[in-house]
Amino acid sequence: MTQHKPIKKAVFPVAGLGTRFLPATKAIPKELLPIVDRPLIQYAVDEAREAGIEQIIFVTGRGKTAIVEHFDVAFELETTMEERGKDMSVLDPTRATPGDIITVRQQVPLGLGHAIWCARAIVGDDPFAILLPDELMVGEPGCMKQMVEAYDEVGGNLISVLEIPHEDVSSYGVIDPGEEKGSLTEVKGLVEKPPVAEAPSNKIVSGRYILQPEVMGVLKDQGKGAGGEIQLTDAMAKMIGSQPFHAVTFEGNRYDCGSKTGFVEATLALALEREDMGDEVREIARRLLG
Template sequence: MKPIRKAVFPVAGLGTRFLPATKAIPKEMLPVVDKPLIQYAVDEAREAGIEQMIFVTGRGKSAIEDHFDIAYELEATMSARGKDMSALEGTQLGPGNCAYVRQQEPLGLGHAIWCARDIVGDEPFAIFLPDEFMHGRPGCMKQMVDAYRGIGGNMISVLEVPKEKVSSYGVIAPGRTHGSLTEVTGLVEKPRVEDAPSNLIVSGRYILQPEVMRVLETQEAGAGGEIQLTDAMARMIGNQPFHAHVFDGERFDCGSKTGYLKANLALALERPDMKDTVRAFAADLLN
């Protein structure tokens, strides 16, 4: 069984739900407390033993590349002034640890993943959707990689949502359950509530075999007129093992404004340097 060495981060989206904040700044660079969303995702990948980060970018996304590059002037100035450099730990990716590829047209998540096919090659790989903020220890991908070592195949992270919300997500048809793993017998992208096979939704973390790239080559547009990754995965079910992993932790939908605010508040309340102040402020505000 080949190890998971590579991860794809589809970050070419326009972030229109956060305008005007994202007019000049990628949504993936929006901070949760003091670290951008994309940094949390990369840290999660590193914890899982992933070595190469592949960013599928678009126009206006150069801030992501800058973030993971050397910032000589900043680092030299901080060092000369005796400033604490620990805040910059983990913000550099060397040439062998990252790659950038452009998605030139907004044709959907499936198309974005397909754009990374030459770099992924003939290896299983992980996918991270950075605005799906998965918070826990160990991280979501570490939990998935540990499970993958014992079972192989394809794996997706899922979580339960109220039935009335399933039409906004990819939804699995569940089979047998083994601990945190559930067999996936089918996948539907954004079904009507009455047609949804369950209330278990795909939650932004994937481990896929390289054959998905061949499937995406011929995948037609689906929901929303876009090439959906969910549709391509559904075509693979029955040909390869496919499991869903229920994440032991919290998930914040930072693609929505309320989810983003919840993530900031939750993490601030865990920080020793600010939790008392934030808690007192929140109590005053509510009163």
């Protein structure tokens, strides 16, 4: 099997304003809103670490410093907890190894493609992952680990996809599929929000990517696309044909935490799976539903 350069870096675009969750996000980054008792960003970082990623790159904006502080050592908190004999293991995932987290600023909100381009100096000549924290992907193994395993087999560029009812495809970006092999599908094209009758498949792009560093050169010279923003989808589409490009069908559940209803769904679903509260939450749900 061909050896591919390993995926050790991951970019997390976290500069968004979170206006759909106002007023909750007036002073708190939306990425720190909790699903049960873990911030949304923690789920994405844990997913990346499970996949063997060592360097976390946050593309931030104004008012987002609390995200970095979440992964810092909270000396006062930890000292007090230790003195009181509290369980410290709950904080273990929030402590980053020194040098593992790097932040860059996206000063102007010019779109996802622009946010990724802001990390170009840190990505350098290495392939890298992208995780959109709004997309909460729950599976065993996690979505990014499934993708890294596929990358080790085929290399090139990969995106995660989910199969949805064909009548719903017009709300999403979908792939134009080629040859299929297990969970891997060759990507011949990307189509953004196609009419149902014209959709080439029912496999939608779902917020996880592994890309080669050449995408940065494409983004550098790319003009604005849909919504007046620099779109990552446009840059990826230009790379199809010049490098291997595959989709990995994710085996697990995806929750759209960029919407309020998706956020509530994720909270309920994950609470129901918890041994320490699942039965109680299930009883609460039954009572509320009458």
